[in-house]
Amino acid sequence: MKELHSILPFTEPLFFWFLFAGVLLLFGFRALFRKKVAYRYVLAFISLVYIALMFTKPVQILGLIAYTYLVYYVFARKLNYPKLLLPVILLSVPMLFMKTLNILPTEEPGALHNLSIVFQIAGISFMTFKVIQLYIDESGKDKTVSFLDFFNFTAFVPTLLIGPIDRFQRFNENVKAGYDSMQPELFLDGLNDLIRGLLYKFVIAYGISMLFLEQLVNDGTVVYHAKQMYGYLFYLFFDFAGYSLLAIGFGKMMGIHVPVNFNKPFLAVNPKDFWKRWHITLGDWLNDYFFKPIFKELTSKKKFKPIQRQNLALFLTFSLMGFWNGFELHFILSGMLFGLYSVIHNYYTYLCKKNGKDVFFGNLPPAAVRILSIVIMFNAVAVAIYIFSGKISYLFDKIL
Amino acid sequence: MFRNKIVTNFLVYLLLIAGYLLFYAFPVDKFLFEKEETESSSKVNFIYQQF
Numbered sequence: 001m002k003e004l005h006s007i008l009p010f011t012e013p014l015f016f017w018f019l020f021a022g023v024l025l026l027f028g029f030r031a032l033f034r035k036k037v038a039y040r041y042v043l044a045f046i047s048l049v050y051i052a053l054m055f056t057k058p059v060q061i062l063g064l065i066a067y068t069y070l071v072y073y074v075f076a077r078k079l080n081y082p083k084l085l086l087p088v089i090l091l092s093v094p095m096l097f098m099k100t101l102n103i104l105p106t107e108e109p110g111a112l113h114n115l116s117i118v119f120q121i122a123g124i125s126f127m128t129f130k131v132i133q134l135y136i137d138e139s140g141k142d143k144t145v146s147f148l149d150f151f152n153f154t155a156f157v158p159t160l161l162i163g164p165i166d167r168f169q170r171f172n173e174n175v176k177a178g179y180d181s182m183q184p185e186l187f188l189d190g191l192n193d194l195i196r197g198l199l200y201k202f203v204i205a206y207g208i209s210m211l212f213l214e215q216l217v218n219d220g221t222v223v224y225h226a227k228q229m230y231g232y233l234f235y236l237f238f239d240f241a242g243y244s245l246l247a248i249g250f251g252k253m254m255g256i257h258v259p260v261n262f263n264k265p266f267l268a269v270n271p272k273d274f275w276k277r278w279h280i281t282l283g284d285w286l287n288d289y290f291f292k293p294i295f296k297e298l299t300s301k302k303k304f305k306p307i308q309r310q311n312l313a314l315f316l317t318f319s320l321m322g323f324w325n326g327f328e329l330h331f332i333l334s335g336m337l338f339g340l341y342s343v344i345h346n347y348y349t350y351l352c353k354k355n356g357k358d359v360f361f362g363n364l365p366p367a368a369v370r371i372l373s374i375v376i377m378f379n380a381v382a383v384a385i386y387i388f389s390g391k392i393s394y395l396f397d398k399i400l
Numbered sequence: 401m402f403r404n405k406i407v408t409n410f411l412v413y414l415l416l417i418a419g420y421l422l423f424y425a426f427p428v429d430k431f432l433f434e435k436e437e438t439e440s441s442s443k444v445n446f447i448y449q450q451f
Contacts, residue, residue, distance in 0.1 A: 192409070199412055203419025210429050 007054040008122055009161045010201070010246050018054065019157065022046040023253045030179040039178035043254070044148055047155040055160070060121045064094055068131040069150050076139035087139070088132055094119065095128040103327045123161040125324060127154055129285055134168040136289060149175065156256065158247040162240070164261040165281040174256045181255035190252025193245045201242025208235040229386040236385060237265065240279070265381075269373035271342040274381060282321070291317040307350050314346060315339040325388070334388035341380055 007015050029042050051058045071090045075081040098119045106116035131154060138145050145168070153171050174181045213231045218224055244261035251258030259281050268274035275283030295313040298304060304312065315336070322335015351359045361369045386392065422428045 195409075195416060196412055199416045199419065203416060203423065206423055207419065210423070211432075215433065 004054050006056055008056065009157060010243055018050060019250050026182060026254055030182055034179045040148055040152055040175050043152050047157050050157045051155060056122055060118065064121060064127065065151060065154050069147055072135050076135060077144050084136060087135055091131050091135060092128055095124050098124055099327045126163050126165060129165050130154055133285065133289060138168060158250040159258055162243060163281055164244055164247060164259050165285050166259060171256065186252050190249040193252065194249030197242045197245030197249055200238045200245060205235050205239035205242055208238065228391055229382050232389050233382045233385050266378055267374060268377050269370060270345045270377060272345065274377060286317050286321055290320055310346055311343045314342040318342060330387055330390040334384050337384045337387060
């Protein structure tokens, strides 16, 4: 049974069989016991069995869910704590602790090594974003979120590891609808997403990795880095979008409308457009729970001009995204670069409005502007994602 | 619209089956490249474990 505790979502055939069995179980209860056993109990049972038998470090992930629920229950329900900062920090502590351990030398036997074994919990970043969202949106409401609903939301197997980042209110509506949310049309739709996800992740992404990226020989030339950069961008897209489609597909088959995470990102014309197409649920999360509060805070201080406030909030938001990915330099720089792109675009939009004309493209026809914008954005994203990949970390080491 | 969907689905299934045969049933990399081990899914899993 020990070797079972290494099966992350969508990485082993056994996981797929398990989820198919879960879907079958839900449909079985829907047909035979819908009046006796509520949908939410069966959903929780599936999540619990997966975590207990297959997920890496089941005790830690269950402990994390219990801890975050305790923070919610004590601060939001018992103390009616009016501010958000302290509970949000407490909810983030395990993730921050893990990210810190990631940059410390934990390979050598010792206390740090032991701590890293205990606290390296796969999926902790996504879970942290979900529980922060739940806390912010639910803490002011009269009704207490039950532990069962909290568990179903945080431990939902298809999205447990890397999202998409769902919202509690939306997720819980599906759970409340129960077996009625499981419709044959939705099942077939989910199956379609599943097939596309398999194609993206296990054929196209795998093919790019095996037939292209792994065959590149690092001769230090610009051509090598260009090949790596564009190859990795397409690899990451097909792998991550494929993963998201698999989660969406299984979600639909289980009656949960997991939100869409990718929508033709390489057709984005500017950074704002890009984050509405690439990792959409993260972009929306950052906008709602970081950009808007920080912009509001800066506005209340009245220290900066509106354009400066916007730019500062944008830069801080994307820098946070970098830190959220990890405390390694390549993650932080990548986030800051995405922040810089957004600041440049925001300032460009401001100048265009101020001058009443396009200050960069001039009088070019709209179609040409659109094509050029797509080309510029695509290459800017490729550079930022290449830095994110950590494949050029040695360049930073040389510089520093 | 319906016809487009059928064509798209046909292509998706065709590519998936072709990909399965090429990469998993009869791994093409063993014939093409002289490599002991590929990065493949183990690398992917490692990336995801960071998050």
